[in-house]
Structures are given as C-alpha cells and as structure tokens.
Amino acid sequence: MAIRLTDVANEAGVSLATASRVLNGSARKPAAEISDRVRAAAEKLGYFPNAQAQALARASTKLVGLVVRDIADPYFSTIARGVQRGLGDSGTQLLLASTDSEPEREIEAVRSFMSQRTDAIILSGSRGLSEDAALLRLIGSYQENGGQVIVIGQPLASTGGIQIDNETTSENLAEELIRSGHRRFVVLAGDENLLTSRDRAQGFLRKLKRTGLSAVGVVHGAFSREGAYMAMSDFLRGRKSEEDAQQLCVFCVSDVMALGAIRAIRESGLRVPEDIAVVGFDDIPTLEDVTPGISTARLPLEEIGRWAGEMVLSHGEARKTVVAGTPVLRESTKLHAGNQ
Structure with missing residues (x-):
C-alpha cells in the first residue's frame, strides 16, 4: 500500500x-x-x-477564502470584518462565500476556493452533529497540497482555528440570570442538529438542573430570526392564560433569535421585560440599536475574525484557541415589581 x-x-x-x-x-x-x-x-x-x-x-496566490453560513447575519459580517483586519496590509485578498445554511453549498464553496488556488480557507459557522465525510476528504486533499484550513466555531480533524466554548458560556449566563432573581425559563433551542444551538441549549439547561430548576419549555426550530419568531408565537399560543406566560425568562441561543422572539412577544400584547424577559447569545453590533437593551453572552466576534486572519499569515502549526463568552445583563432581563 x-x-x-x-x-x-x-x-x-x-x-x-x-x-x-x-x-x-x-x-x-x-x-x-x-x-x-x-x-x-x-x-x-x-x-x-x-x-x-x-x-x-x-x-502563493495571496488569496484567502472565507465561508460563512449567512453574510446577512451580523454575527458573520462582524467576523468577516475581523478577518480583514487580521490580514491587514499583507496584500492578501479575502474572498467570501455564503452557504445559506445548506451543507452542499459549503462543499461547493471549498471546491471553488481550491480551484482558485487560495493559500488558505477559513470555515465559519455551526457544524452538524456528524462530520461531513465529503468535506473532510476535500479538506484533506487541499491540505496535502499545501493549503491551510482554519475553522471558527467547532473544530474539524487536522485543522486549527478558534473554538467557541458555547456550553460553558451558556452555563455562566444561566448562573447570572438565576443570581439576578429569575426562576422560570423557556429555551428557544434552535436547530437540534446544529452543534452550536445544541451546545448552547445543553449548557443552559445543565446549569438549571444543577441549581434545582427545570425549564418551563424547550422549543426547537430554525436557527434564525424567523425561526425564533415562529417558535415563540407557537409557545405563547399554547399557554393557558396570559398570566401563565408571564414571569418567564426566554433564553434564545442567538441574538438574532432573540430579536425574533421579541417581535412575537410584542405581537401577542405582552411587554419586554415587564411581562417576559428575553436573553440572547453573541452580542452582535445590532443590539446597540435595540430598545430595550438585550441581555446576552458577549463573544469578541471581530477579535475572533482577526485571530483567524493572523493565523493565516503566521503559517505555523495548526493550533486551536478556545474562547468563552461573558454574560452581559441589560434591560431586557431586568426584574420589575410586576414580574418578581
């Protein structure tokens, strides 16, 4: 052989x-x-x-390919800006491909970047519960021919990159919410087949269990703003009374999902945070323009992108950096007299 x-x-x-x-x-x-x-x-x-x-x-072509799930999502656009910062004045050009959450389009993007002889490919976005054999074969071939692969999010075999510690971050976020007085939680858990949404939901639920609490509900749906809007709307319709929906804290596994949940809550005639508290995850720049301010877990998104760009330029051994987020409580989870 x-x-x-x-x-x-x-x-x-x-x-x-x-x-x-x-x-x-x-x-x-x-x-x-x-x-x-x-x-x-x-x-x-x-x-x-x-x-x-x-x-x-x-x-060397001085080209780097970046594959993201959805360029319209501020999470990914912020990371892309960070990658550009990391590449700096090296003369390296950044090529961008968006998969629109379709795994086959990720493979197409990698093939395209390989055909353009990019020096490196950066993959950013949640992976499925099982690794894609076709993608791994492509990456292996690319690396054997000298290409560098960096992953942002969850690691892949034989690649370096930045791993997000979603479970620990969610546990810490749950701890802060409990410490602030919240006791009744609903989890909008997103797509249960995505590692990011699964890990964030599991970390949050694990902390509740360790504290002697349990979620009032765990609702799955699309890992998107519209998916959260539909999941929250369905949950509210299923409550026995308006009072039954109050005094809840809704944890959404991303900030864009939190925005969708808030829309559904308001359309149902309830208020945030007076009736229902809402918390997200990521701390995307969009939150700066939202009222009330949304509680979240802050990830250094632009810095993560910058680190990936610097890894490309360093040409060193494939290394992994683990990043955890920081809980940030704002007005959307503030307890008022009527919901304590």
Whole structure:
C-alpha cells in the first residue's frame, strides 16, 4: 500500500498542512524541531513527495477564502470584518462565500476556493452533529497540497482555528440570570442538529438542573430570526392564560433569535421585560440599536475574525484557541415589581 502524506503527518503528530509545508518545499516553514520530526517520519515510512504537490506548495496566490453560513447575519459580517483586519496590509485578498445554511453549498464553496488556488480557507459557522465525510476528504486533499484550513466555531480533524466554548458560556449566563432573581425559563433551542444551538441549549439547561430548576419549555426550530419568531408565537399560543406566560425568562441561543422572539412577544400584547424577559447569545453590533437593551453572552466576534486572519499569515502549526463568552445583563432581563 502506497504511503500517503496523511500517514507521515500522523506519524509525526502534526497536521497535513504542516507536513506538506515541510516536504513539498513551501516557503512557509514550521519550526526546526517540527520540520525535523516530519522528515524523520517520512524517511521511516518511505514517503516520497509528489512533484505536483511541491509546485503547488511553493506557489502563493495571496488569496484567502472565507465561508460563512449567512453574510446577512451580523454575527458573520462582524467576523468577516475581523478577518480583514487580521490580514491587514499583507496584500492578501479575502474572498467570501455564503452557504445559506445548506451543507452542499459549503462543499461547493471549498471546491471553488481550491480551484482558485487560495493559500488558505477559513470555515465559519455551526457544524452538524456528524462530520461531513465529503468535506473532510476535500479538506484533506487541499491540505496535502499545501493549503491551510482554519475553522471558527467547532473544530474539524487536522485543522486549527478558534473554538467557541458555547456550553460553558451558556452555563455562566444561566448562573447570572438565576443570581439576578429569575426562576422560570423557556429555551428557544434552535436547530437540534446544529452543534452550536445544541451546545448552547445543553449548557443552559445543565446549569438549571444543577441549581434545582427545570425549564418551563424547550422549543426547537430554525436557527434564525424567523425561526425564533415562529417558535415563540407557537409557545405563547399554547399557554393557558396570559398570566401563565408571564414571569418567564426566554433564553434564545442567538441574538438574532432573540430579536425574533421579541417581535412575537410584542405581537401577542405582552411587554419586554415587564411581562417576559428575553436573553440572547453573541452580542452582535445590532443590539446597540435595540430598545430595550438585550441581555446576552458577549463573544469578541471581530477579535475572533482577526485571530483567524493572523493565523493565516503566521503559517505555523495548526493550533486551536478556545474562547468563552461573558454574560452581559441589560434591560431586557431586568426584574420589575410586576414580574418578581
């Protein structure tokens, strides 16, 4: 059986991209200790570099591809702005593709960026509960030819990037809400097949359980503003009385979902926060223009994008950075005399 670059990378304990940079003659050299380890693994296994891969690795197009779920979502547009900041004045151009939450379009975007010989591809957005085998094969091929892959959100095998600690952040957010006096919670949990929405909901619910509380309701739906609007509307219609819907704190697993939930609450004749409290997750810039101010978990979105851009330029070993958010309580969860 032919020895592949993947085998060398595994033997040396490095990423495919790093092994490729060492053996295929890239100008982007890892540290000497890492390079020596890769060469030793190649010699031990009897691996011989592919001439075509060597040519590709030595070339640089000064292009970086960024794949996002929805460019209209302030979460992703803020990250994109951060990536541009991270690339700075390096002369590297950023190409953008939006998948509109369709997995097959993510694969199409990666293929397109590969055909354009981008130096790196950044994948930003929630992943499904199971890794896509076709996407992993594409990424493996791209890395073997010297391409760099950085993931924002949840990690993929053999890639570096920024991982969001959604569960811990949600636990901390729940703790702050409980400390402020809230006891009755509804969770708008988004799409249960997405890791981001699942982890955020699970972290929040875990903290409730540890505190001796349980959610009044957990409602799934689309991980979007419209999805939250429909989920909140359905929940409110199912309550036995207006009083039964009051004194609730609604946790939405994203800020855009919180905006949709607030719309549904207002259309039902209830008020935020006097009747129902609402909290989101992300702290997107849009919240600055919303009244009342929406409580949330703040993620350094632009900084996350900047770090990804800097990782591209560093050309180093695929490393992972874990980021947790910070609870920020604002007017939307303030307890009033009528809902205490």
